[in-house]
Amino acid sequence: MTFKMLCLDIDGTLxxxxxxxxxxxxxxxxxxPKDFPVILVSARMPKGIMFLHKELQLKTPIICYSGALVIDVARNGSYQPILNISMxxxxxxxxxxxxxxxHIHxxxxxxxxxxxxDMDDWATQEKDIAKTNPTVIDYEGLFRILGDSHNGANKVLCMGKEEEIESLESSLKNACDxxxxxxxxxPTYLEIMHHTVTKTSAIRFLQRKFNLKQHQIIAVGDNFNDIDMLQYAGLGVAMANAPEQVKQIANEITLSNDNNGVAKVIQKYLL
Structure with a gap:
């Protein structure tokens, strides 16, 4: 089987x-090959991905916010949105x-x-991981700004203790229908997007752009938000550091993110 696109989760994978x-x-x-589509697929914002995209010298689209925003490199080298879905x-x-x-961040x-x-411990932690800086703003003011633009958030990130996050997840799922x-x-991060948004929905969008078949796609990931793309891809590969539930749905398990698991997949199937 010939694979023609590689979709990589970032944190815990790449x-x-x-x-x-x-x-x-x-x-x-x-x-x-330079024209081979290596697609970075992440819950991160563009700024938290673009420096890695440049470090790897990629020229392909990027899937941000787990599929809510897809950006591509324009002729002038800037990044432009080609898909944008908000709540x-x-x-x-x-x-x-x-x-x-x-009392959840x-x-x-x-x-x-x-x-x-406010810049509490959760915001500081995320800032250090994603290497991006937030804008500190009163949310009533933010809601007024977004109300005028008629365009809401691509993603909401809630951070807190594991039991608090579990409780919020349950209450939101019951309320949002x-x-x-x-x-x-x-365990301590809850991510929320528009109901049509998944990593797979964005991969399908790019699949049409590159005129590829489902079986020509490899997806590699390590966490629960990667399950849908691992199940969709022709070859879904879980990292050795993934939870057991993720490993169980994967076609294959590679080495961990600290043992070059992504490199092993590329060497086995693409080189």
Whole structure:
């Protein structure tokens, strides 16, 4: 079977535990033909991905916010959106109210902007991981701004203690009645997008752009928000550091993110 597109999750997959791309993984990616679509697929905002995209010398589209925003490299070298899906302002307000009642940190992401109400420990932690800086703003003011633009957030990120996040996830799923995509990207992180948004929906969008078949796609990931794309791809590969539930649905398990698992997949199937 000939594979013609590689979709890579970032955290826990492409990046090792030091949040870096190893030399072996970088070399494997850069050994692929220049026109081979290596697609970075992440819940991160564009700023949190573009520096890695440039480091790897890629010229292909990027899937941000788990599929809510897809950007591509224009002729002038700038990044331009080619797919942009946002939630409504009432949905944002409802999430905010429920998270606030549970004393959970909440951040809003729209286009390439990240908004927080204050720089608490959660915001500082995310800033250090994603190497991006949020805008600190009163959320009532933010809601007024977004209300005028008629364009809500691409993603909401809630961070808190594991039991608090579980409680919020349950209450939101009961309240939203399928109007939102809600999942935990780690035990303490809850990610929320428009109900049509998944990593797979964005991959399908790019699949049409590159005129590829489903069986020609390899997807590699390590967490629950990667399950849908691992199941969709012709070859779904879970990292050795993935939870057991993710490994169980994968076609194959590669080495961990600290042992160049992505490089091993490329070497086995693409080189």
């Amino acid at each position: 990046l090792n535990s030091n949040h870096e791309v190893s030399l072996e993984t970088k070399h494997a990616i850069q050994t692929l 409504t302002l009432p949905q944002m307000k409802n999430i905010y109210q429920q998270a606030k009642m549970k 909440i951040g809003f992401y729209r286009d390439d902007d990240w908004y927080v109400e 399928g109007e939102l995509t809600i999942y935990r990207s780690k």
